[in-house]
Amino acid sequence: MDGGGVLWWVAGGLVAVSLTVAVVLVVKLVRARRLLASTGVPMSAKVLFWASIAYLISPVDLLPDPVLLDDVGLLLVALRTLHKAVRQAPR
Numbered sequence: 001m002d003g004g005g006v007l008w009w010v011a012g013g014l015v016a017v018s019l020t021v022a023v024v025l026v027v028k029l030v031r032a033r034r035l036l037a038s039t040g041v042p043m044s045a046k047v048l049f050w051a052s053i054a055y056l057i058s059p060v061d062l063l064p065d066p067v068l069l070d071d072v073g074l075l076l077v078a079l080r081t082l083h084k085a086v087r088q089a090p091r
Helices: 003-037 043-057 069-088
Strands: none
C-alpha cells in the first residue's frame, strides 16, 4: 500500500470516529430534552441546547463537515451547561 492509500485509511478512520462521537452526543442531548421542561433551568441553557442541534445540522460550519470537531465541541458545551443548570436549579 502506498502512502496515499494509508492517508485515506487514516482520514476515513478519523471521520468515522468523529461521526460516532457526534452521534453519541446527540443521543445524550436528545435524552436530556426532558430537562428542558424543568422550570428551574435558565433560558440560556435551553437556547444553547437548541442552538447546538441547529449548528449540527446546519450546512454552514467553521470547519468542513468531515471534520466534526466544532460540532462535537458545541454539543459537549451544551450538554455540560444543561446538566450544570439542572444541578444548580432550586428544587
